Amino acid sequence: MSTSKKVPWPNLGVPGNLLPASLADRQLDHIERMVRTIVRANPAGPVHGMDQGYWESRLRALVNENNLVAVQQHRVQRLLQDLAQRARPNAFNRTAA
Numbered sequence: 001m002s003t004s005k006k007v008p009w010p011n012l013g014v015p016g017n018l019l020p021a022s023l024a025d026r027q028l029d030h031i032e033r034m035v036r037t038i039v040r041a042n043p044a045g046p047v048h049g050m051d052q053g054y055w056e057s058r059l060r061a062l063v064n065e066n067n068l069v070a071v072q073q074h075r076v077q078r079l080l081q082d083l084a085q086r087a088r089p090n091a092f093n094r095t096a097a
Contacts, residue, residue: 018067027062028075031055035079039086052083 035055059076062068068076 019065021067021069021072024062024066024068024072027058028072028079031058031062031079032075035082035086039082052086055083056080 034050038050038055059079063073063076066072
């Protein structure tokens with residue numbers, strides 16, 4: 001029988017143990033594409049069970065696991081704003097009465 005040692009997962013809460021920012025770009029690209037597609041396709045409902053909470057949790061995990069640079073942090077903030085706007089689509093389409 002062969003046994004393999006499990007490599008412990010790094011303590012991601014410690015700044016020195018965060019993953020490099022370069023690894024976050026691919027995830028950010030994917031989340032941006034998905035959020036934009038969802039917002040354009042169906043602004044009123046979730047797509048395949050991946051609702052606003054799902055995408056927000058993906059973004060939180062990305063922030064907590066990676067040492068993001070300023071540009072990436074800005075992308076995350078913009079995505080969170082897009083998700084918030086999608087949650088209340090009528091807030092921006094109201095006209096003064």
